Amino acid sequence: MYIFIAFLSGILVILSMILNSHLSSKIGVFKSCRMNFLTGLIVIYLIIFVTKGPSKNIIYDLPNYPFWIYLGGAIGVIIVSISNIVILKIPTIYSTLIIFIGQLFTGIFIDYVLFKNFSLGKLIGGLLIISGLIYNFKIDTKKEENAF
Numbered sequence: 001m002y003i004f005i006a007f008l009s010g011i012l013v014i015l016s017m018i019l020n021s022h023l024s025s026k027i028g029v030f031k032s033c034r035m036n037f038l039t040g041l042i043v044i045y046l047i048i049f050v051t052k053g054p055s056k057n058i059i060y061d062l063p064n065y066p067f068w069i070y071l072g073g074a075i076g077v078i079i080v081s082i083s084n085i086v087i088l089k090i091p092t093i094y095s096t097l098i099i100f101i102g103q104l105f106t107g108i109f110i111d112y113v114l115f116k117n118f119s120l121g122k123l124i125g126g127l128l129i130i131s132g133l134i135y136n137f138k139i140d141t142k143k144e145e146n147a148f
Contacts, residue, residue, distance in 0.1 A: 014096055020080055021087035029084045036080050097133050101126060 016036075024032035087095050104126045111117045 014092070017083045017087050017095070018092065021084045024084035025088055029081055032084055033077060033080045037077065094133065094137070097129065101129055101133070104129070 020032055020036050023035065026032075027035070083095070083099075090098070104122065108119065108122050108126065111119070
């Protein structure tokens with residue numbers, strides 16, 4: 001079940017990036033980012049209302065947590081802004097793979113630094129994905145050169 005949910009999440013991330021980047025081409029990067037997060041805020045409040053989620057006022061709990069715990073939202077804004085720019089400049093498959101490679105190597109690094117766990121298999125897998133990406137990019141470049 002969780003594997004399916006993770007797979008669905010991956011699909012939705014790519015669809016979100018494509019929709020946001022097209023919106024950004026029409027109204028601008030920062031306006032589209034603002035619309036993305038405003039829409040998300042409305043949706044989460046609707047979900048909380050429908051599911052009878054948190055009943056206490058979360059605002060009172062804000063000072064009880066360390067400041068760094070809120071950086072996820074700030075990082076989310078940066079991610080959406082960057083993807084709004086990149087998706088329209090680089091083909092979606094390349095953008096997706098490059099983002100995945102960044103996630104993979106960040107995960108490897110975090111596992112090593114925080115948990116002293118290093119996976120040679122994940123490193124080799126990441127390097128194979130990079131080599132496949134480079135190989136595919138070279139093939140696409142040759143096809144474009146031969147088209148002219």
